[in-house]
Amino acid sequence: MKIKHIETIRVSDPADVIWIRVHTDTGLIGLGETWYASKTVESAVHDHFAPLIVGRDPFAIERHWLNMFRLSDHAGYGGAELRAISAIDMALWDIKGQAAGVPVYELLGGAVRKKIRVYATGAPFVGAGELARELIDDGMIAMKMGPTIPVATPSEGQYLSAKDLDLALQPFRDVRDAVGDGIKIANDGHGKWALPVAIQIAKAMEPLDIMWQEDLMPLLNPDALRQLQDATSTPVCISERLLTRWQLREFIENGSAQIVMPDLIWTGGISETHRIAVMASAHQVPVAPHDATGPVNIFACAHICMNSPNAMIMEHVRPYLYGWYGEFVDPLPPIEHGWLSAPQNPGIGTRLRPEVFERPDIETRVTDESVAIPGMNDEGWAGGDNFSDKMWSEMEEIMKFRSLGYSDTERLSSGEGDAPTGGPGGGIATWYKDSETDKAGDE
Amino acid sequence: MIISKIETIRVGQFPDLIFVQIHTDAGLIGLGETWYAASTVESAIHDHFGPLLIGRDPAEIERHWQTMFRLSDHAGYGGGELRAISALDVALWDIKGQALQMPIFEIIGGGTRHRIRVYNTLGVYGDITDGYDVWTDPVGVAQRLLDEGITGMKMSPTDFIARESDGQLLFKDDLDWALRPLREIRDRLGMEIEVANDAHGKWNLPNAIRIVREMEPLRPMWHEELISPLNEVAHARLQSATSTPIAAAERLMTRYQHRRFIESSAARITMPDLTWTGGISEVMKIAILASVHQMPIAPHDCVGPVNMLACAHIAMATPNVMIMEYNRAMHLGWYRDFIEPDFVIKDGFLMAPTEPGLGTHLKSSVRERGDVTVRTSDERSEPWLMSRQRYTYPPPEIQDEFVESTERRKAGSEAVYYD
Numbered sequence: 001m002k003i004k005h006i007e008t009i010r011v012s013d014p015a016d017v018i019w020i021r022v023h024t025d026t027g028l029i030g031l032g033e034t035w036y037a038s039k040t041v042e043s044a045v046h047d048h049f050a051p052l053i054v055g056r057d058p059f060a061i062e063r064h065w066l067n068m069f070r071l072s073d074h075a076g077y078g079g080a081e082l083r084a085i086s087a088i089d090m091a092l093w094d095i096k097g098q099a100a101g102v103p104v105y106e107l108l109g110g111a112v113r114k115k116i117r118v119y120a121t122g123a124p125f126v127g128a129g130e131l132a133r134e135l136i137d138d139g140m141i142a143m144k145m146g147p148t149i150p151v152a153t154p155s156e157g158q159y160l161s162a163k164d165l166d167l168a169l170q171p172f173r174d175v176r177d178a179v180g181d182g183i184k185i186a187n188d189g190h191g192k193w194a195l196p197v198a199i200q201i202a203k204a205m206e207p208l209d210i211m212w213q214e215d216l217m218p219l220l221n222p223d224a225l226r227q228l229q230d231a232t233s234t235p236v237c238i239s240e241r242l243l244t245r246w247q248l249r250e251f252i253e254n255g256s257a258q259i260v261m262p263d264l265i266w267t268g269g270i271s272e273t274h275r276i277a278v279m280a281s282a283h284q285v286p287v288a289p290h291d292a293t294g295p296v297n298i299f300a301c302a303h304i305c306m307n308s309p310n311a312m313i314m315e316h317v318r319p320y321l322y323g324w325y326g327e328f329v330d331p332l333p334p335i336e337h338g339w340l341s342a343p344q345n346p347g348i349g350t351r352l353r354p355e356v357f358e359r360p361d362i363e364t365r366v367t368d369e370s371v372a373i374p375g376m377n378d379e380g381w382a383g384g385d386n387f388s389d390k391m392w393s394e395m396e397e398i399m400k401f402r403s404l405g406y407s408d409t410e411r412l413s414s415g416e417g418d419a420p421t422g423g424p425g426g427g428i429a430t431w432y433k434d435s436e437t438d439k440a441g442d443e
Numbered sequence: 444m445i446i447s448k449i450e451t452i453r454v455g456q457f458p459d460l461i462f463v464q465i466h467t468d469a470g471l472i473g474l475g476e477t478w479y480a481a482s483t484v485e486s487a488i489h490d491h492f493g494p495l496l497i498g499r500d501p502a503e504i505e506r507h508w509q510t511m512f513r514l515s516d517h518a519g520y521g522g523g524e525l526r527a528i529s530a531l532d533v534a535l536w537d538i539k540g541q542a543l544q545m546p547i548f549e550i551i552g553g554g555t556r557h558r559i560r561v562y563n564t565l566g567v568y569g570d571i572t573d574g575y576d577v578w579t580d581p582v583g584v585a586q587r588l589l590d591e592g593i594t595g596m597k598m599s600p601t602d603f604i605a606r607e608s609d610g611q612l613l614f615k616d617d618l619d620w621a622l623r624p625l626r627e628i629r630d631r632l633g634m635e636i637e638v639a640n641d642a643h644g645k646w647n648l649p650n651a652i653r654i655v656r657e658m659e660p661l662r663p664m665w666h667e668e669l670i671s672p673l674n675e676v677a678h679a680r681l682q683s684a685t686s687t688p689i690a691a692a693e694r695l696m697t698r699y700q701h702r703r704f705i706e707s708s709a710a711r712i713t714m715p716d717l718t719w720t721g722g723i724s725e726v727m728k729i730a731i732l733a734s735v736h737q738m739p740i741a742p743h744d745c746v747g748p749v750n751m752l753a754c755a756h757i758a759m760a761t762p763n764v765m766i767m768e769y770n771r772a773m774h775l776g777w778y779r780d781f782i783e784p785d786f787v788i789k790d791g792f793l794m795a796p797t798e799p800g801l802g803t804h805l806k807s808s809v810r811e812r813g814d815v816t817v818r819t820s821d822e823r824s825e826p827w828l829m830s831r832q833r834y835t836y837p838p839p840e841i842q843d844e845f846v847e848s849t850e851r852r853k854a855g856s857e858a859v860y861y862d
């Protein structure tokens with residue numbers, strides 16, 4: 001199986017969401033999604049990553065991830081490029097699941113559960129108690145809100161008066177007054193506060209029994225976050241802004257993250273979130289995947305949650321789920337009465353609705369060519385650029401000599417004949433052979 | 444003065460290169476630059492950051508930097524967005540310098556020196572083939588640099604031998620082969636020339652440790668990116684395995700990532716790329732952070748001509764700058780197609796720029812090229828993230844009880860436009 005072309009889909013509202021469809025020569029289509037600065041992501045997908053993937057085997061997800069990550073990390077990874085990688089990664093898992101005829105969680109190792117609890121994000125400043133009652137009636141056990149966000153504005157988070165703090169606590173008190181301990185409440189600070197204020201807020205909220213304190217401070221210094229966690233009995237939750245296992249590692253290892261909240265469509269897709277969940281499990285901390293973005297993300301996170309023993313709870317935004325999500329995907333994420341169930345369809349488990357393609361505000365872009373881009377090859381960075389042809393051939397002689405006793409294929413493939421159907425064949429060695437073919441323009 | 448227009452300029456010949464020009468209503472034009480995935484950077488500038496700056500005062504560089512960085516960090520900072528911020532930051536400094544009629548280094552603290560030593564990263568462009576020649580005639584390449592007064596060079600001898608196993612296996616015969624040019628230089632020229640080793644993050648930790656130990660007798664100036672700077676603990680293990688300084692290299696983004704490597708003894712030299720890591724504003728901060736740990740910075744180049752000038756200002760104003768990277772092949776090959784005046788390399792030193800601001804301009808001929816792409820933004824808008832609708836605010840009747848907040852809000856201070 002080969003990837004034929006890669007398509008992105010944007011609309012004017014919501015403008016930050018972007019879907020990606022990876023089309024294969026067998027007719028399978030993988031769906032991915034990310035959210036935020038979608039035009040910049042679109043450029044990253046088409047101008048940067050797609051030409052690296054078109055014409056290749058969609059099953060070699062790890063190889064593609066590595067290539068894309070290294071290409072992006074050449075000038076410092078992150079931002080829109082990593083969101084593009086996340087969306088592409090998700091689409092590749094969708095293809096593999098469809099080809100195998102199983103939901104993605106089966107490929108990750110199988111399910112440890114059939115459903116996961118969800119919590120509802122967002123509450124009005126006045127009427128949070130009423131909402132809590134409504135959520136409980138619907139079977140929900142937890143909610144999240146961010147009432148300290150607006151009061152951070154005047155001082156840009158450097159100072160918080162007792163009166164403003166009291167204002168910010170009102171919605172929490174409202175919930176406790178309305179339903180007692182009947183619901184868990186998380187607080188999201190959106191990275192607005194300096195350390196002493198963050199501690200002040202966390203301490204003031206302790207009597208209200210907060211489920212977690214999320215992003216009270218910018219996630220820029222693990223030592224500062226550790227001081228926050230040391231100062232409060234409430235678990236500190238960290239954070240959708242941290243990208244890849246490399247950044248989350250620092251916060252997990254130093255004990256500042258008692259709860260880990262990766263955003264799957266920002267941090268590197270299903271592949272990377274799976275790795276983050278594994279790393280968190282080694283430190284006996286749970287993961288609670290981030291949402292508040294798009295519908296496909298919930299499906300992708302559902303697969304992570306079904307497979308990961310240390311999944312705690314899943315985020316969702318009810319106005320999105322019952323609002324715009326339905327205009328775009330079918331089926332909707334299987335959320336009912338406070339639970340997200342295991343998706344049943346092969347692959348990621350949902351599709352873009354056909355109506356999306358008839359919208360007047362749709363912007364699509366397609367890349368169907370595998371082109372050579374300076375600085376990019378199978379390793380992501382053309383390290384061999386500074387070698388003349390003579391150097392290459394001399395080096396190849398050395399390699400030939402060595403492989404008399406110990407061939408590339410023996411060393412790098414399973415050694416048991418053919419690889420699984422459609423798989424990358426002889427492992428890395430084959431990839432390098434493919435790469436040489438590409439260079440020669442034979443494909 | 445307000446920012447009236449933001450313009451990006453790319454050319455087909457160098458698909459990774461992008462210039463940004465910030466125009467003001469006073470007629471001043473600030474020039475910035477970055478390199479890598481230029482079309483993605485272009486989108487970040489026009490679709491994301493430009494509308495925030497237009498109509499605002501270009502003098503408020505720190506404010507603009509904060510606003511752009513926070514906007515970008517909402518979904519995790521880095522990549523094309525941070526390169527866009529870097530380029531815009533340089534252009535803002537250029538405007539400030541021109542407005543004050545001073546070179547930037549005078550504004551950011553004044554000169555501590557009037558020139559900075561450069562080392563040559565062996566490159567290949569046009570007639571200059573140092574990067575190839577070093578494999579066949581290493582002594583000749585080194586001698587030519589010494590003849591020009593350049594006393595240091597950087598090469599990447601181990602990149603090629605990492606390819607076969609993706610950095611997971613290292614063979615003695617490969618390494619001997621790779622180190623042959625450097626051995627020849629040491630045999631014939633002794634320590635006349637300093638040689639730095641750059642490996643572009645291709646190795647795993649044990650292979651990197653083996654390489655630094657094998658290379659110890661060859662006394663390299665530093666090792667750079669033998670492993671990717673993704674984990675400062677691994678980096679510190681590498682540093683503790685050798686007496687050669689390890690450089691924490693250009694992929695680290697902002698003071699926040701550099702800090703981890705500086706504070707944990709994971710490196711002895713830090714190498715920010717100004718056009719990637721956040722511009723002049725952020726490199727100043729990284730340099731200060733490094734100075735607290737008595738550690739030098741050695742700014743990265745191999746990107747574009749404006750970067751050299753921006754780094755020149757940092758180098759003149761900052762005591763703990765060690766040496767500046769210089770790609771002779773790119774400079775003599777194509778940098779001068781884009782800027783005038785050129786920066787000055789004399790006797791192996793990069794000289795202090797003398798003109799107000801950055802000290803150079805984009806040549807008008809660039810716009811006349813057949814392969815040029817120019818995109819312009821001149822409209823201001825508030826991104827959704829910054830809109831009030833984003834959050835559930837207390838209703839006005841409740842807000843009014845809270846004097847401290849509301850009075851400040853009512854004052855409408857321009858400083859409070861970021862929520």
